[in-house]
Amino acid sequence: MKQKPTAGPDGWSNWAGNQTASPFLVERPIDESQLIDVVVRSLHAKRQIRAIGSGHSFTAAAVADQTLIDLSGYNRIVAADKMTGLVTVQSGMALSQLNDELDQLGLAMPNLGDIVYQTISGALSTGTHGTGATLGGLATQVREMRIVSGTGELTTLTGDDLALAIIGLGAFGIVSTITLQCVPSFNLHVVNEPMKLSAALGQFEELADTNDHFEFYWVPHTKWALTKKNNRTDRPLTPRSKVSAFANDYLFENVAFGAITKIGKRRPSLIPRLATAAPSSGRTEFVDKSFEVFASPRFVKFVEQEYAIPRAAVPEALRSITEMVDKKGYQISFPVEVRVTAADDVALSTAYGRPSGYIAVHMVKGSDHTAYFKDVEDILRTYDGRPHWGKLHTRTYEDLAPTYKRLDDVRALRNQMDPNGLCSNAYVNRVFGPVQ
Numbered sequence: 252m253k254q255k256p257t258a259g260p261d262g263w264s265n266w267a268g269n270q271t272a273s274p275f276l277v278e279r280p281i282d283e284s285q286l287i288d289v290v291v292r293s294l295h296a297k298r299q300i301r302a303i304g305s306g307h308s309f310t311a312a313a314v315a316d317q318t319l320i321d322l323s324g325y326n327r328i329v330a331a332d333k334m335t336g337l338v339t340v341q342s343g344m345a346l347s348q349l350n351d352e353l354d355q356l357g358l359a360m361p362n363l364g365d366i367v368y369q370t371i372s373g374a375l376s377t378g379t380h381g382t383g384a385t386l387g388g389l390a391t392q393v394r395e396m397r398i399v400s401g402t403g404e405l406t407t408l409t410g411d412d413l414a415l416a417i418i419g420l421g422a423f424g425i426v427s428t429i430t431l432q433c434v435p436s437f438n439l440h441v442v443n444e445p446m447k448l449s450a451a452l453g454q455f456e457e458l459a460d461t462n463d464h465f466e467f468y469w470v471p472h473t474k475w476a477l478t479k480k481n482n483r484t485d486r487p488l489t490p491r492s493k494v495s496a497f498a499n500d501y502l503f504e505n506v507a508f509g510a511i512t513k514i515g516k517r518r519p520s521l522i523p524r525l526a527t528a529a530p531s532s533g534r535t536e537f538v539d540k541s542f543e544v545f546a547s548p549r550f551v552k553f554v555e556q557e558y559a560i561p562r563a564a565v566p567e568a569l570r571s572i573t574e575m576v577d578k579k580g581y582q583i584s585f586p587v588e589v590r591v592t593a594a595d596d597v598a599l600s601t602a603y604g605r606p607s608g609y610i611a612v613h614m615v616k617g618s619d620h621t622a623y624f625k626d627v628e629d630i631l632r633t634y635d636g637r638p639h640w641g642k643l644h645t646r647t648y649e650d651l652a653p654t655y656k657r658l659d660d661v662r663a664l665r666n667q668m669d670p671n672g673l674c675s676n677a678y679v680n681r682v683f684g685p686v687q
């Protein structure tokens with residue numbers, strides 16, 4: 252299935268279809284000198300630039316009104332050291348391609364989110380993360396970033412500058428290459444099983460701490476959670492048959508919820524009854540390569556909001572959400588996803604300085620998500636919640652500054668690297684403030 256929206260004669264839209272752009276110009280550099288040339292020409296023409304990844308952000312992060320830079324042809328591994336695990340990749344490479352090529356080298360990313368359609372630079376720029384109490388988001392795996400700044404200069408960022416700019420929403424320039432710290436390839440032992448929501452919340456900290464990668468989905472209108480426990484193993488591969496993978500990933504995760512959402516769109520009052528029937532899937536257990544386990548295909552289109560809060564607050568916050576859904580009478584056809592990550596020191600990471608729990612809510616594309624997302628956002632803000640930069644939220648620079656202690660350091664570096672605001676768009680200005 253084609254997942255990558257590109258800019259055509261009718262303009263560009265993101266995967267979810269809730270963001271569109273009609274750029275004046277589309278540029279498709281395929282090497283670093285062409286990339287520098289695009290930035291310098293745009294600077295002289297005073298035309299703003301914006302790189303797109305795979306369009307998997309729900310926010311307007313990738314909306315390019317003037318010059319859109321499509322890096323899908325800039326997608327190769329340029330250096331790989333099997334001994335150290337350091338791998339340098341061009342910024343337009345899709346995570347799916349990266350995983351396959353790393354596997355051939357005997358390497359892997361230590362953690363991933365739940366899809367691999369994103370490009371490496373798109374995923375990094377918005378703070379994409381997976382789950383795992385001892386692991387940070389993808390940005391913590393980066394050791395070096397080469398970037399063509401808004402002044403047209405090629406710069407290599409490491410250390411503190413890297414920590415400030417890596418989750419940068421394209422506001423510092425166009426990322427050229429990224430050096431990742433990879434690990435030897437590994438297998439995961441997977442146990443997926445339903446659990447009572449009360450038990451999953453009661454044992455949440457323990458489940459998070461005793462599994463390498465723990466997450467669960469609460470199925471709204473039911474008392475059930477679908478738990479996923481993935482642990483590193485030396486056991487040989489016992490991958491699911493294609494039929495079983497299809498039944499779980501396609502039929503259950505996509506079609507079952509797809510059917511609920513389709514019927515629910517016409518008859519919302521049926522959603523609670525349909526939802527109660529859905530989570531009856533049993534226990535599945537298998538061993539597969541890490542990157543095959545982390546990611547699943549997505550066929551049902553939706554919009555999403557995700558907040559990070561201090562990990563210990565997750566059970567209380569999720570209970571408040573379940574009560575709010577009942578009280579307000581919302582009919583929700585998508586599960587609520589709960590994950591964890593370690594604290595990190597990346598300035599704009601949602602897990603900056605604190606072990607974090609993530610609560611993500613979804614609504615099928617085309618339905619009105621605003622009231623439900625707002626009520627969830629209001630609850631999570633009481634826990635000093637931080638929104639995912641690529642997922643819907645209503646926050647602005649003014650109210651993000653108190654929770655991101657280094658936001659003004661980020662702005663200072665941005666002012667230096669892009670003094671003319673060449674690399675800004677409306678969303679970047681909303682969350683970072685305008686270039687000064």
Ligand SMILES: Cc1cc2nc3c(=O)[nH]c(=O)nc-3n(C[C@H](O)[C@H](O)[C@H](O)COP(=O)(O)OP(=O)(O)OC[C@H]3O[C@@H](n4cnc5c(N)ncnc54)[C@H](O)[C@@H]3O)c2cc1C
Nearest residue numbers: 304305306307308364365369370373376379380421426641
């Ligand atoms: C179905 C689905 C599942 C998802 N699952 C997860 C998940 O498990 N975990 C998670 O954290 N997030 C998840 N996301 C969110 C997703 O990971 C992020 O929104 C990510 O940014 C998308 O990457 P992309 O390549 O599509 O980038 P885009 O959305 O196209 O762009 C994102 C940002 O990156 C910038 N950018 C891209 N390339 C460059 C470059 N070369 N230089 C400078 N800036 C650049 C863009 O300008 C934009 O600001 C999911 C999204 C969807 C639709």
